[in-house]
Amino acid sequence: LRLRAETARSVGLYDLERYERPDEPGSILLVDARASSQERLSRALRPIGEIIAMSDPQAALFEAAERSFDLIIVNANFEDYDPLRLCSQLRSLERTRYIPVLLIVEQGSEDLVVRALDLGVSDYLMRPVDPNELLARSLSQIRRKHCNDRLRASLRETIELAVIDGLTGLHNRRYLDTHLRNLMARAIERGQPLALCITDIDRFKSVNDVYGHDVGDDVIREFARRIRSAVRGADLACRYGGEEFVLVLPDTTMPAAVQIAERLRRAVEDVPVTIGREGISLPITASMGLAVLHGPDDTPEAMLKRADTALYEAKNRGRNQVVS
Ligand code: GH3
Ligand code: MG
Ligand code: MG
Numbered sequence: 001l002r003l004r005a006e007t008a009r010s011v012g013l014y015d016l017e018r019y020e021r022p023d024e025p026g027s028i029l030l031v032d033a034r035a036s037s038q039e040r041l042s043r044a045l046r047p048i049g050e051i052i053a054m055s056d057p058q059a060a061l062f063e064a065a066e067r068s069f070d071l072i073i074v075n076a077n078f079e080d081y082d083p084l085r086l087c088s089q090l091r092s093l094e095r096t097r098y099i100p101v102l103l104i105v106e107q108g109s110e111d112l113v114v115r116a117l118d119l120g121v122s123d124y125l126m127r128p129v130d131p132n133e134l135l136a137r138s139l140s141q142i143r144r145k146h147c148n149d150r151l152r153a154s155l156r157e158t159i160e161l162a163v164i165d166g167l168t169g170l171h172n173r174r175y176l177d178t179h180l181r182n183l184m185a186r187a188i189e190r191g192q193p194l195a196l197c198i199t200d201i202d203r204f205k206s207v208n209d210v211y212g213h214d215v216g217d218d219v220i221r222e223f224a225r226r227i228r229s230a231v232r233g234a235d236l237a238c239r240y241g242g243e244e245f246v247l248v249l250p251d252t253t254m255p256a257a258v259q260i261a262e263r264l265r266r267a268v269e270d271v272p273v274t275i276g277r278e279g280i281s282l283p284i285t286a287s288m289g290l291a292v293l294h295g296p297d298d299t300p301e302a303m304l305k306r307a308d309t310a311l312y313e314a315k316n317r318g319r320n321q322v323v324s
């Protein structure tokens with residue numbers, strides 16, 4: 001780390017943000033057949049953080065998949081074992097594929113290096129290993145790894161947010177639009193039934209009119225909670241519009257869907273929603289329209305349309321009911 005600050009100064013770089021921010025500690029798995037070189041390399045790497053040294057490549061692979069290391073250093077000094085085998089396995093396992101691998105080889109092993117880089121090994125060193133160079137290359141890999149980890153995490157978060165409704169935490173309409181088709185195809189493939197329910201809170205405009213939009217939002221959130229406890233893990237629950245939700249129920253026949261919808265309808269009707277610190281008790285009800293998958297030629301649009309027609313019918317018949 002001192003070296004890094006010195007380098008920055010010597011080349012006239014005084015970017016404090018980049019060069020004087022301390023590194024997060026890293027953890028290193030060192031795979032090396034010999035105790036003497038394990039000892040020497042570990043000493044050089046000590047400023048980085050925790051180092052686990054192992055001599056058996058297969059045990060090391062197992063360890064790497066179990067724990068989260070920031071760098072794996074493979075010293076190619078095994079008897080009767082091709083170090084590329086370990087490198088290739090590390091690249092193919094889901095649990096280890098994002099951990100950088102630094103390979104240490106004999107002077108003149110250019111062929112091995114070329115094949116290693118082709119397999120996805122991140123960097124290499126030739127013996128004799130200079131401790132400062134080992135430290136510098138290791139730090140550089142760990143820094144990049146931490147940076148990539150952050151990028152991957154924020155990408156995952158962005159993807160998740162794009163399909164989640166901010167008010168309720170349920171999936172949004174965009175998610176439904178892409179996944180309903182998949183769920184229908186899977187049901188056809190497996191020869192299973194599939195049901196769909198559209199539910200809409202009754203006379204919701206008056207909630208907004210009387211209590212305001214914020215209370216309206218609270219009611220929507222509470223309605224979503226009751227939906228969540230009414231469905232199973234395999235079911236898909238989405239906020240489809242303002243106070244309108246769609247449930248997709250895999251492996252569910254119409255009679256079973258009626259039962260699920262009825263249970264939800266009662267869970268909404270039976271317990272008024274409690275609002276704010278004053279504890280205003282607001283009775284709400286919801287109407288539901290159901291549809292089931294008709295066969296391989298059925299489409300998401302047609303299924304949603306049939307459920308929506310049934311919902312319209314439920315509203316017409318006086319609300320707070322399920323129509324199939
Ligand atoms: P119906 O029984 O026929 O469904 O009557 P309704 O009053 O519920 O009518 P409708 O479903 O057409 O109206 C939904 C209302 O929900 C209209 C809109 O002002 C309100 N709304 C839509 N999105 C939101 C939201 O995110 N928050 C709040 N508070 N209100 C919303
Ligand atoms: Mg309506
Ligand atoms: Mg409504």
Ligand code: MG
Nearest residue numbers: 200242243244
């Ligand atoms: Mg509505």
